[in-house]
Amino acid sequence: MNIVLFGPPGAGKGTQAKILTQTYGWPQLSTGEMLRAAVKAGTDLGKKVDAILAKGDLVPDDVVIGIIGERYDQPDCRSGAIFDGFPRTIPQAQALDTMLADRKRRIDVVLELKVNDAVLLQRVEQRIKDSGGVARADDNPETLKNRLEVYYKNTAPLLDYYRKQGKVVTVDGMASIGTVTAAIAKTVEAKKS
Numbered sequence: 001m002n003i004v005l006f007g008p009p010g011a012g013k014g015t016q017a018k019i020l021t022q023t024y025g026w027p028q029l030s031t032g033e034m035l036r037a038a039v040k041a042g043t044d045l046g047k048k049v050d051a052i053l054a055k056g057d058l059v060p061d062d063v064v065i066g067i068i069g070e071r072y073d074q075p076d077c078r079s080g081a082i083f084d085g086f087p088r089t090i091p092q093a094q095a096l097d098t099m100l101a102d103r104k105r106r107i108d109v110v111l112e113l114k115v116n117d118a119v120l121l122q123r124v125e126q127r128i129k130d131s132g133g134v135a136r137a138d139d140n141p142e143t144l145k146n147r148l149e150v151y152y153k154n155t156a157p158l159l160d161y162y163r164k165q166g167k168v169v170t171v172d173g174m175a176s177i178g179t180v181t182a183a184i185a186k187t188v189e190a191k192k193s
């Protein structure tokens with residue numbers, strides 16, 4: 001299956017993507033993790049996107065579409081993938097639809113993790129505390145504010161794009177991790193059969 005995990009920063013997409021990977025084997029394709037790895041490795045791509053990530057702005061569509069296309073063609077994505085943090089704009093979603101259609105595949109479900117802003121801020125503050133001072137460069141309350149603004153302006157409109165395709169299933173992302181996992185598993189099992 002091909003699943004899009006959708007929601008604002010801190011909604012739990014990464015956590016749930018990893019659980020889905022463990023349970024079903026579909027790899028987690030996180031553009032954020034790929035970009036952070038490029039920054040860490042100091043590649044040309046990393047140098048290009050470092051400042052953008054630190055500010056919480058969006059990397060250009062052609063860059064992320066390129067890295068997703070390359071990653072999706074790896075053999076471990078043959079039975080599907082979990083898209084985490086991609087797509088984030090309408091052109092990205094259209095490019096993803098085209099890429100999958102070219103391979104005779106499609107998005108099976110878009111799982112929206114719904115969490116309110118106050119809880120997101122609390123979670124990022126907790127993530128900073130838990131990291132013991134080595135938090136992600138963009139995990140601070142100020143950058144989170146920008147990441148949320150970018151989310152509502154550029155990414156949230158994608159929900160309508162996918163609603164029109166009848167693909168959105170909304171899950172209460174403020175429930176416990178186990179409860180969210182169970183809700184997702186129920187949807188995935190129903191779609192699989």
Ligand code: AMP
Nearest residue numbers: 031032053056057058059064085086088
């Ligand atoms: P994430 O780990 O998903 O929160 O992503 C971290 C950062 O990487 C974002 O704030 C953006 O700067 C960048 N990024 C990740 N995915 C995308 C995407 N699909 N489109 C544009 N920028 C992205």
